[in-house]
Amino acid sequence: MAEEEMDGPNLERRDSEAKRNIENSNNVPFYRIVLTGGPCGGKTTALSRVSNYLRERGFEVVMAPEAFTILASNGMSMAFFGTEGMDEIIQSTILDVQLSLESGIENILKARGTPAVLLCDRGAMDGMAYMGRDRFQNLVEEKGKDFTELREGRYNAVFHMVTAAEGAEDYYTLENNEARSEPPELARELDQKTQAAWAGHPRLFILDNSTDFEGKLQKLVEAIAKLVGLPTNLSRSTAKFLLKSPPDLDNFTVDYHVFTVDKVYVSSQSSTTANSFYTDEYSFVRKRTHVLKDGSTAGSVYGATYVQETSDGHVVEKKRIISKREYVASLKQRDLSRHEVRQKRISFLYKHQSFNIHIYEKPIEGLCILHAQVDGEDNINLPPFLDIERRLTKSRDDAKLGAYAVSLINKDEPK
Numbered sequence: 001m002a003e004e005e006m007d008g009p010n011l012e013r014r015d016s017e018a019k020r021n022i023e024n025s026n027n028v029p030f031y032r033i034v035l036t037g038g039p040c041g042g043k044t045t046a047l048s049r050v051s052n053y054l055r056e057r058g059f060e061v062v063m064a065p066e067a068f069t070i071l072a073s074n075g076m077s078m079a080f081f082g083t084e085g086m087d088e089i090i091q092s093t094i095l096d097v098q099l100s101l102e103s104g105i106e107n108i109l110k111a112r113g114t115p116a117v118l119l120c121d122r123g124a125m126d127g128m129a130y131m132g133r134d135r136f137q138n139l140v141e142e143k144g145k146d147f148t149e150l151r152e153g154r155y156n157a158v159f160h161m162v163t164a165a166e167g168a169e170d171y172y173t174l175e176n177n178e179a180r181s182e183p184p185e186l187a188r189e190l191d192q193k194t195q196a197a198w199a200g201h202p203r204l205f206i207l208d209n210s211t212d213f214e215g216k217l218q219k220l221v222e223a224i225a226k227l228v229g230l231p232t233n234l235s236r237s238t239a240k241f242l243l244k245s246p247p248d249l250d251n252f253t254v255d256y257h258v259f260t261v262d263k264v265y266v267s268s269q270s271s272t273t274a275n276s277f278y279t280d281e282y283s284f285v286r287k288r289t290h291v292l293k294d295g296s297t298a299g300s301v302y303g304a305t306y307v308q309e310t311s312d313g314h315v316v317e318k319k320r321i322i323s324k325r326e327y328v329a330s331l332k333q334r335d336l337s338r339h340e341v342r343q344k345r346i347s348f349l350y351k352h353q354s355f356n357i358h359i360y361e362k363p364i365e366g367l368c369i370l371h372a373q374v375d376g377e378d379n380i381n382l383p384p385f386l387d388i389e390r391r392l393t394k395s396r397d398d399a400k401l402g403a404y405a406v407s408l409i410n411k412d413e414p415k
Contacts, residue, residue, distance in 0.1 A: 017113070018111035018112075018113075019111070021110060021111050021112065021113030022107065022110050022111050024113070025110040025113075026326075028113060028114065028115060028116075029115040029228065029318070029320075030106070030109065030110060030115070030117075030118075031117045031118070031156045031157075031227065032106065032118045032120065032154065032155050032156055032321075033117060033118070033119055033120065033155065033156055033157050033158075033159070033224065033227070034123035034155050034158040034159065034198075035047055035050075035119065035120065035121060035159050035220075036122045036123060036126055036158060036159070036160050036161070036194055036198065037160045037162060037163060037191065037194065037207075038161075038162060038163025038165065038187050038188065038190050038191025038194060039163055039165070039182045039187040039190065039191075040163055040171070040172050040173060041160075041161030041162055041163045041164065042164070042213060042216060043121060043122075043161055045213075045217065046159075046161060046217055046220055047063055047119055047121060049217050049221060050119060050220065050221060051063060051117075051119055053221050053224075053225070054117050057230055058115065059114075059115050059116060059117050059228070060109055060112050060114050060115070060116040060117070061116070061117045061119060062105045062108065062109055062118060062119070063119045063121060064098070064101045064102050064105055064118060064119070064120045064121060065101070065121050066121040066122045067093075067094040067095075067097040067098040067101065067122070068090075068094050068122075069121075070097065071090070071093070071094070071097070076090075087131065088131065088135065088139065091127040091131055091136070091139065092139055092143075094127060095127055095139070095140070095143070096143075098120075098123070098124055099124060102118065102120060102124075105118055106118055117228065123154075123158065123198075124151075124154060125150065125198055126194060126197060127197075128196075128197035129190055129193035129194040129196075129197050130190075130193075133197075136197075146299050147298065147299070148290045148298050148299035148300070148301065149299055149301055151197075151198065151200060151201060152200060152201050152202060152288065152290070153301030153302070154321075155201070156203065156319060156320075157201075157203040157204075157205065157223075157224075157227050158198050158204045158205070159205045159207060159220055159223070159224070160194065160195055160198065160204065160205065160206050160207065161207050161220075162191060162206065162207060162208045162209055162352060163187045163188060163190075163191040165184035165185075165187040166187075166188050166191060166208070166209065166352075167208060167209035167210065168213075169184065171213070172184055172187065195352075196255065199255065199257060199347065199348065199349050200257035200259075200290070202288065202303075202356075203319075204349075204354050205223055205354065205373060206352045206353060206354055206373065207219055207220055208352040227319075229316055229317075229318050238371045238372060238374060239371075239372045239374045239380060240369055240370065240371055240372075240391070240392040241369070241370040241372065241382070241388050241389075241390070241391050241392060242368070242388070242389045242391075242392055242397075242401070243357070243368035243369065243370055243386060243387060244387045244388070244389045245366075245387060246359050246366070246368050247346065247368070247385070247386055247387070249346070252385055253383075254348050254349060254350055254383075255348065255349075256346050256347065257346070257347045257348070258290075258291040258292075258293075258344065258345070258346055258347075259289060259290055259344070259346075260288075260289045260291060260342065260344055260345070260361075261286060261287070261289075261341075261343045261344075261345055261358075262286065262287040262289075262340060262341070262342050263285075263340070263341040263342075263343070263407075264284060264285050264286075264330070264331055264334055264340050264341075265282060265283070265284045265334070265335040265338040265404075265407055266283055266284060266285060266330050266333045266335055267334070267335045268281060268282055268283055268335075279309050279310065280307075280308075280309040281306075281307065281308050282306075282307050283304065283305060283306045284304070284305055284307075285302065285303070285304050285305075285322065285326075285327050285330040285331070286302065286305065287300050287301075287302055287327060288300060288301050288302070288303070288345075291344075300324070301321070302321070302322045302323060302324055302326065302327040303319060303320065303321055304319070304320045304322045304326070304327075304330065305317055305318070305319050305320075306318045307404075336409075337408065337409055338407040338408055338409060339362065339363035339406075339407045339408075339409055340362065340407075341360070341362060341363065341406060341407050342360075342362035343358045343359060343360055343361060344358075344359040344361060345357065345359070346359070348383075350381065350383045351381040353372060353373050353380065353381060354372075354373040355370060355371065355372050355373070355383065356370075356371045357369070357370050357371075357386075358370075358371065358403075363406065363407070364406060367401065367406070369401065370388065
């Protein structure tokens, strides 16, 4: 009788704290970050350094181990690849393991209900370096996954650690990784292919060997600190240049990806007067659509960004990957004092640096700005196939040429 009463329809069942935390996880910061790169790029050391850094500053951190290493360290030998067609079977299994591990760990972290970071030792796109684009894309789509979403909508950022075989040859060794056996020439080739696999991700960072290894790690830590909203000595991660005209894609000597970006500023409930440390606060949602070279589209990804400008001139950005449903819902809160902004963007890699060209289509046309990834030393190898007018400065140009400024509707314009 007692058991029947306990199972009766009137019994109120209360969800556990963990389940409630998962249901409310959109209100708690969560970041999924990939560390990838060529063999002997420093990933193992970097993962340890970054995880300790974040934990010391209040984040829950769990690492998703490299799926290939899990298999290779538990009995799968390179001899398996001697069976015809085995490479596709293994890469398919690696992808399944990778995605399952990431999703499971994400669930665990969100159940904690505190700010968290999932550090991924390689990510879902790394398999493309070993299969080629067409075969890997077919593999992804056979699993019912969207190729564009997998590359651009799953991870908040991707950090590529360039192999020591490229620029630090004296330090190239595989002694600390029994699952790897690549000679330096193959390491360089795989490094380039891995970079190409991730090209097009909106926050792809290339960490080369232009400094010593400690300097390489410091750049990584500071870039991740900025990404998650922690104080950092990194004053900026991009430099901007005004182009004289839209580029001719026929002149490009490197591969590139084209996107359309629709950016909508949303009304904010916050007030800068409540905290005098911030001089301005605003937020926007973004739809980013991949455009193929034949003009057709290949899927969209969505994001939300919250921006705070401090009284001492710093800008803090907090970015979040959102669903299409969240994006559409946010459009109902559009800031009517601002235009929707549409840009054509061209993304490419040149000499281990990530570049993006923003070509405005709405509310103005023809303005072209090159965004270049920079390191602490501000070293930039500008592509010779672009016609650059001048470098932009924050104090002089952001108030006129930044998307936030361009979006503002003049009082005599229709809303």
